[in-house]
Amino acid sequence: MKRILVVDDEPSIVTLLQYNLEQAGYAVDTAATGADALTKITANAYFCVLLDLMLPELDGMEVTKRARQAGNDTPIIIVTAKGEEFDRVFGLEIGADDYVTKPFSPREILARIKAVTRRSERVTPTEQQLVRKITIGDLSVDEDRLRVTRSGESIVLTPKEFELLDYLIHRQGRVLDRETLLNGVWGFDYAGDTRMVDMHISHLREKIEADPKHPRYLKTVRGFGYQFGD
Numbered sequence: 001m002k003r004i005l006v007v008d009d010e011p012s013i014v015t016l017l018q019y020n021l022e023q024a025g026y027a028v029d030t031a032a033t034g035a036d037a038l039t040k041i042t043a044n045a046y047f048c049v050l051l052d053l054m055l056p057e058l059d060g061m062e063v064t065k066r067a068r069q070a071g072n073d074t075p076i077i078i079v080t081a082k083g084e085e086f087d088r089v090f091g092l093e094i095g096a097d098d099y100v101t102k103p104f105s106p107r108e109i110l111a112r113i114k115a116v117t118r119r120s121e122r123v124t125p126t127e128q129q130l131v132r133k134i135t136i137g138d139l140s141v142d143e144d145r146l147r148v149t150r151s152g153e154s155i156v157l158t159p160k161e162f163e164l165l166d167y168l169i170h171r172q173g174r175v176l177d178r179e180t181l182l183n184g185v186w187g188f189d190y191a192g193d194t195r196m197v198d199m200h201i202s203h204l205r206e207k208i209e210a211d212p213k214h215p216r217y218l219k220t221v222r223g224f225g226y227q228f229g230d
Contacts, residue, residue: 005041007037018030132144157204167181177224180225
């Protein structure tokens, strides 16, 4: 059974999420502080983490940052109260995969989990399977091992960044608008907005381009969207 960690210091929120997640077939662990959350994320292989922003001891941003620095790539969805100050760009930069604001519906939470965990649904390759590796210029994407390198140097991507890059590479040369990318990578039931695409593109460009201001791979086609390569 897939296990999800719910991190929130409001018992009513925890109860709501735990009930609905268990009804959807997930096993649920909970934590009420950032320190406890970080300990559990480190010790367990979670399918996804729902992480409140404002927590005792360590806030959600710091928990995310430390988990990513430790090499943990579990999908993390930041949960914020409407009106709380939350820098979405910084959140993505330190490794959060998505965010949702309170109040939220259980249906929305389940849709977000489904969207950010698509990468986890990949089948682990056996020794008999061929490694699917795509190389374009000095950029190489290993789809089975979920690794990206540029000129032989490893690039650390979040799960959603990897999925976005993989989606773009398979449509090399096509100009894709934001709605197409939002639907293709986040899912048709994703309740987000197109600014999420812009933020992920910007951060992905910072990682894979030698000169992000003059991108070789991730190009902006003004008035239309984005294009990978020529």
